[in-house]
Amino acid sequence: MIVDFHAHIWGKGFIPPAFYVETARKWAEKAPDRTPEMIMPKLLEGVIDEDGKLFIENMDRAGVDVSIINMTDFGVHWCGEEPQVPLEKQIEFYGEMHRRFSDRLYFFAFFDPRRKNCTDLLERAVKDWGFIGCGELSPTGFYVSDEIAQPLFRKCCDLGIPVFVHIRAGHGTEMKGENLTVKNSAHPFHIKTLQMKYPDLVIIFGHAGYDLWWEETCRIARGYPNCYLDLSDWDLELSGPGNLIAKLGGMRDMVGADHILFGSDQTSGNRFCGEKSNLPKWVNFIKNLPKEAKKFGYYFTKEEVDLILGENAKRILRLKNKS
Secondary structure, eight states: OOEEEEEEOBOTTSSOGGGGHHHHHHHHTTSTTOOHHHHHHHHHHTTBOSSSHHHHHHHHHHTOOEEEEEOOOOSHHHHSSOOSSOHHHHHHHHHHHHHHTTTTEEEEEOOOTTSTTHHHHHHHHHHHHOOOEEEEEOOSSSOTTSGGGHHHHHHHHHHTOOEEEEOOSSSSSOOSGGGGTTTSTTOGGGHHHHHHHOTTOOEEEEGGGTTTTHHHHHHHHTTOTTEEEEOTTGGGGTTSHHHHHHHHHHHHHHHOGGGEEOOOOEEOSTTTSGGGOOHHHHHHHHHTHHHHHHHTTOOOOHHHHHIIIIIHHHHHHTOOOOO
């Protein structure tokens, strides 16, 4: 069983246009006859998958049995604008999608902790709609150690669900100067507070600190049985397989293969699925690690690969094998 622990599906109106303002501006600068207003509809429409079928087809093409869909909250606290579709309606959208694909798609819910009703929304998602975790928690404009975020983590403990935290420099966070230090809200350093306050809380380090913080992420995660590394975005290193295998071997040696989760950060919509998806290549790379690693002087067992590709996720989430 192959489980992709980190993926995203969005319906129409789930992402505020303000989220893509900078991207639209940069795309428009590439040609004199382009304007941001021309680009914006392509960005917004390119990630839409209203019924999930396109996403399921993409999973099938890659041989992925189950995907964990992480909800996002790109609203007023992130980009200054709320989505057209309220978060309450988004919960229902994902809940209905889980009912349609009950053995293929599972959902994590996230609501910015600065929302007064964030814990109520999380509880509703879990109890009423079958969500099984909290994520992708993106600490933009706050630290996970901040007091305002603690009710959300306490609710995760009360509900007995894991939390998936975005730990990556340069995506959703800045990469200049001091922002590569612990002052960056997505720095793994801040997870230490959660480890001490909530020892029973299962914490997934999203992106495993890609790519600048991976060693520090491992040092913080190691020794804590409820901490796991998510490998999403590490497929961006596939052009240099030897270097990538060395880093994966380092992660394995520091935290153990039983604490690493396969993830892709696969996004829905025609901009990222089908022939444009890197998922099949990423899955095959991990499946073939025992053979490929030997070419570069490293060693992975099939048992370790099985743990990474799905067995760890099954254990954490209590998933059953696909029939």
